[in-house]
Amino acid sequence: MITVFGEGRGFRVVWLLEEMGLAYRLRPVDLIAGVERDAEFLAVNPAGFIPAIQDGDVVMVESIAIMEYLMARYGPTPLAPDPRDPAFPAYQQFLHLGEAGLAAFMYLVVVSRNLAPAAERDNWGARKALKIFESRLGLVERRLARSPFLAGERFTAADISVTYALEFAQRTGCFVLGEAERDYVARATRRDAYARAMETCLATKAWAAEAAGR
Numbered sequence: 660m661i662t663v664f665g666e667g668r669g670f671r672v673v674w675l676l677e678e679m680g681l682a683y684r685l686r687p688v689d690l691i692a693g694v695e696r697d698a699e700f701l702a703v704n705p706a707g708f709i710p711a712i713q714d715g716d717v718v719m720v721e722s723i724a725i726m727e728y729l730m731a732r733y734g735p736t737p738l739a740p741d742p743r744d745p746a747f748p749a750y751q752q753f754l755h756l757g758e759a760g761l762a763a764f765m766y767l768v769v770v771s772r773n774l775a776p777a778a779e780r781d782n783w784g785a786r787k788a789l790k791i792f793e794s795r796l797g798l799v800e801r802r803l804a805r806s807p808f809l810a811g812e813r814f815t816a817a818d819i820s821v822t823y824a825l826e827f828a829q830r831t832g833c834f835v836l837g838e839a840e841r842d843y844v845a846r847a848t849r850r851d852a853y854a855r856a857m858e859t860c861l862a863t864k865a866w867a868a869e870a871a872g873r
């Protein structure tokens with residue numbers, strides 16, 4: 660049985676597991692309370708960030724790497740086009756851009772605006788991170804002008820990666836998505852596996868409801 664530690668970007672992993680129909684359990688990790696006394700989690704990821712997975716003897720961190728592991732280990736799956744498929748380069752690029760180009764930079768904006776001491780909230784690093792997020796988002800917009808999903812006509816794990824980043828940006832109130840991105844998020848999340856992942860990830864579900872009501 661695969662154990663997923665923590666929501667946040669762990670939502671990507673849970674969504675993927677639901678798409679693939681694999682058995683798993685979600686083990687909540689409370690970052691707000693602090694992980695210092697969570698010995699079971701720290702034994703899995705001594706660096707203390709989420710998500711992490713444990714699958715037998717395998718322990719991994721980094722949501723995109725975890726997704727690639729699960730698809731390679733338990734696939735093949737239509738979520739990951741074959742490397743010889745013409746959809747593969749765009750798939751591979753946007754799978755990684757969702758974290759390395761979008762969520763990681765937006766995370767710096769979010770923690771600066773919400774967690775930093777008042778005098779440090781508006782800082783050069785956070786402003787630069789927002790600009791980088793916007794420039795990478797331009798690549799997503801260009802791609803979506805040509806196809807409904809990032810790898811082409813079919814939904815793939817690249818859409819899980821980028822959709823998470825866009826929902827993260829929107830729910831934190833740090834970015835307002837344009838119409839094309841909102842339509843895309845609606846298209847990508849109109850899936851049974853997404854709904855099941857939401858029922859599992861109760862903190863994410865509560866956060867989405869709170870953001871929608873703002």
Ligand SMILES: N[C@@H](CCC(=O)N[C@@H](CS)C(=O)NCC(=O)O)C(=O)O
Nearest residue numbers: 667668707708709710721722723758
């Ligand atoms: N690139 C990593 C980012 C992981 C990350 O920053 N997670 C956040 C919450 S979603 C976290 O644990 N932050 C607390 C910390 O880094 O100490 C991934 O995609 O898994």
